Amino acid sequence: MAKMTGPENIPVWIDSNRCKACDLCVSLCPSGTLAMQLGAEFVLGKIARVMEPQRCIGCYECELHCPDFAIHVAERSDFKFAKLTPESKERAQQIKANRFMAL
Ligand code: SF4
Ligand code: SF4
DSSP: OOOOOOSTTOSEEEOTTTOOOOOHHHHHOSSSOEEEEEOTTSTTSEEEEEOOGGGOOOOOHHHHHOTTSOEEEOOTTTOOOOOOOHHHHHHHHHHHHTTTBOO
């Protein structure tokens, strides 16, 4: 498969035209990088967003499981990802407890 290229110096990005707001990527993200955002302009009333890119650890769980191929993670050779910290784990738990919505 061709290598996906995204914006420079961005660990993870979302194609908002493809996202079907299923929450799956947010439910799998261990670092609190992602969250759902409400908005009347979105077809389903919400969309996945990269809220805190500096927390992304490059685990690829979001990209591997997105049913709509809407989320992409930078290559490990192109980006220095963060380490998973207790703060990031806690943030991920808070987002999950908030029904995947942004805090
Ligand atoms: S898994 Fe894909 S389709 Fe589902 S919310 Fe995330 S980016 Fe959107
Ligand atoms: S690569 Fe991992 S840490 Fe980064 S946004 Fe996707 S699920 Fe979260």
